[in-house]
Amino acid sequence: MTRAIFLAALVSTAPAWAQQVDRDLISGCVPCHGADGIAKFGETPNLAGQNAPYLLNQLRAFHAGKRLHKEMRYMSRHMTEAEMEAIAAYFASLPPR
Structure with a gap:
């Protein structure tokens, strides 16, 4: 759990280009x-740039x-x-397209 809290703090404070999210987490x-954060299929939503509380x-x-x-x-x-907080923060910080 400590690792996930650290990841959430890291993701929420770092700019998108500098983020180092745990790849296993996503x-x-x-x-x-x-x-x-850009969906591979038309029926799947894009997550990049979405509001973190919404995600x-x-x-x-x-x-x-x-x-x-x-x-x-x-x-x-x-x-x-x-x-869940770290994942939401990660995708919210990505630039939308």
């Missing part, structure tokens, strides 16, 4: 949403089963709060 996101709330909803999406429920089911 590895599950990359196949659909891309490492740059965090969506992750929480998937995690709790309040927002239904099979793949996102599966991906988020074991995430900690700190990991």
